[in-house]
Amino acid sequence: MKWNTKITKVEPNHLVTAGYPQEDLIGNIPYPSVVYLLLKGKLPSQEHGQMMDAILTACIDHGVTPPSAMASRVVASGGVPLPTAVAAGVLSIGDAHGGAIEKGALFLQNSVKKMREAKKSFDETADFLVKESREQKKRILGFGHRVHNSDPRTKRLFKLADELNISGDHIALSKAIEKSLEKNLGKKLPINVDGAIAAIISDMGFDYRLGKAFFLLGRVAGLTAQVYEEQTREKPMRKMFTVDAEYDGPDEKKLPK
Amino acid sequence: MKWNTKITKVEPNHLVTAGYPQEDLIGNIPYPSVVYLLLKGKLPSQEHGQMMDAILTACIDHGVTPPSAMASRVVASGGVPLPTAVAAGVLSIGDAHGGAIEKGALFLQNSVKKMREAKKSFDETADFLVKESREQKKRILGFGHRVHNSDPRTKRLFKLADELNISGDHIALSKAIEKSLEKNLGKKLPINVDGAIAAIISDMGFDYRLGKAFFLLGRVAGLTAQVYEEQTREKPMRKMFTVDAEYDGPDEKKLPK
Amino acid sequence: MKWNTKITKVEPNHLVTAGYPQEDLIGNIPYPSVVYLLLKGKLPSQEHGQMMDAILTACIDHGVTPPSAMASRVVASGGVPLPTAVAAGVLSIGDAHGGAIEKGALFLQNSVKKMREAKKSFDETADFLVKESREQKKRILGFGHRVHNSDPRTKRLFKLADELNISGDHIALSKAIEKSLEKNLGKKLPINVDGAIAAIISDMGFDYRLGKAFFLLGRVAGLTAQVYEEQTREKPMRKMFTVDAEYDGPDEKKLPK
């Protein structure tokens, strides 16, 4: 079987990753820039490298309650090795958890393309998209958060994107949508960290299909810390939750004869 | 239920991770140093931060053949989301794949402790450990590699550890064991990347139980790239392997009456 | 938090599953019928119970080469616990591996509904569907197999479905499609085991969203056997594959200054 790969060439005593000897990358190129190299096939500019670093940190941890942290904690509690429990958390990264980066980036990339073709302004486009989403009763992904009404990570990432000259049409449209949502809904539905990353990676030219990857690559460090804490501070099979489970299935009965 | 955690405090519009507001960490502290913060509970010195970065890159990818890359590729081929396939690769990180970091670090930490108590030299200790391992017919983990007889990652990491003033007794003992193995076996069994990381994290004061975590945190980027390549370059359920499976079970027979 | 569940009521010394005390189910109702109870909320007729049993066995194992078996074997080879390796195989069950049951059942259920509304015959409907699929260049799922041109499991399952009086419109349409495919393509593209199960569970009244579950529930036994065999017959990290990996990424170069 022949496999083609652009990732790593393995030779005795020599590894070449996306064009560079690994021994040259190690300690000379910051890890987040090597991740960028793996995902994009080329090294980042200094600005893109710093943005990549910031995105990973912005995803790193959000306490014990997100599904990924819960899954990792619960699985760790069964008495399994660290990587097994970390992987369980990674499994929960789906359309509803981190998925707004992928779908948000696709939405922004398509919308910016149409906006340019139609030569519309950001505000016109945003108003149209908000109207359309209300008519179709479909949420625009990447706005609103169950805890924050002004996500501290979004503010910081957008400020950096400005400083690093990365902010472009996708971030601009994103902000116009936030404004239009407030105007049309009468309440603030702020860009959350997923939405911010969706806009930024779109301005950085990334494939939207990598959306969940950014979240995963940052969050895996938080999950590792969660598992390590569970394994070193807690007992296996500790009582973790008070769940009031109400059985509403069929009434109890005897087996049929 | 009350949970205690030292990782992240979540408040509306405010996140504190191991003592620092996340908005301060994002873009100001390099991601590998934030990982260090999560695992150690404090920010690294500049030297430790650089070493952490180098360790993550040294684990990043080793082509398509290691179990983790294979597992991720094969699972991706079933037609599943990216995080599911990445997690499958993470699951393969076990005692035989990346596990030499954990067990190697434990071995080095115990051996250095005994060496200091017995006031022996590195060479005496190494000779004793090699002799003991041969008598017990147990390999010392972290030496030898199926592809490399001089692992380019080891050389680079040890050079950095010297430059950053991190090299201590665990690295010294590790090198003494390599020398003793060659002397006693008559062939070179060089320190591999797992063995190098085991020694370095021991000199950095890390808990050996985090051994697999370092490998996992670096390699997850390579796995992500492997899955993305599989999903974008290849068809689902492509023929991946030529495996000559010889059935040597019971002869074919009819069901008993 | 209140959760509602129709699955199991847990009381001290008493468990009620979908209406029946577990101690009554154990050893009195065959396991596949208890699985049916869990998925459908009621015990099966004797015929449905036998069919359920047959479906599980028909999925049980297909040697070492399917993605699920490969993933389980490869992950086991990393030196991890049995359930971790079995789970890795389960992860590979996706749109391209076992997924034809889900999508095939949806397709058959929709097509039978339309056929009834339009009062068309099976052959007319099949011809229409085959024509449509050729025009849209989309395969009808559940037909053709990479190894078998007459899947022994399909024949057996369909025979049983006839004997148990389960065969209905979904199986009939499935057979009409097979005939139409041969007529229109000039070669046989036989119903595979996924396609057969898709038709049978549709005739049994199951939700198509459970499609992958039938495959999973049967195959998990094969995966367990594969992992146990790998763990007891083979060494960790054995050389499993000859993969000729050709690196076609960027040419090797020095880091930019």
Next chain:
Amino acid sequence: MKWNTKITKVEPNHLVTAGYPQEDLIGNIPYPSVVYLLLKGKLPSQEHGQMMDAILTACIDHGVTPPSAMASRVVASGGVPLPTAVAAGVLSIGDAHGGAIEKGALFLQNSVKKMREAKKSFDETADFLVKESREQKKRILGFGHRVHNSDPRTKRLFKLADELNISGDHIALSKAIEKSLEKNLGKKLPINVDGAIAAIISDMGFDYRLGKAFFLLGRVAGLTAQVYEEQTREKPMRKMFTVDAEYDGPDEKKLPK
């Protein structure tokens, strides 16, 4: 690469599993007996087949609170495919969750062997083991349950084992230990379902290393039902838990200059 396997021979239009054509097994041999065939390499006697069926049902579900059900529910809540969420539950099956079957079986098998060699009675052996466990402050696994003080599954399984003439020395020793624990601790610590299965599979001659497999193979059906219920009754990312997370890490501070 040549692989040897005793599980399934795959030929065009023909599958042989542990000596029997799959088309003969399907619908003729009950699924739990085919599972037995896969794990033991031979078909069970009728008694062993019935016992195997009962064991699988005894593991099938224990409501929403065990780690496996929780992990599957939480991961499903992230918006992922059914098999991904089921696999997450399987990952939690570890030394502390289901693991008492494996370790319990090993303990019973070793203890029965020593008892026979030393020609001791069940009661003498049990008293010795209980004394030893108290001195070493190590629990004997398979006794006690967080919900039940008389596990309804244990009673049913042991009754069946008697009726099917399977009860032997391992079950007898298990009961003697339960009696000795009560005598020595002054309170009842009843055999739980894990302990019962550990004793039964030991009397059936199974390898203790398959311990977790029995639990996994039964419970996977419950996990599938849990995931299906979560996906069809609940919204993704619903609020699942009230967890009172108290951050007790370092006080909030500014970044060092």
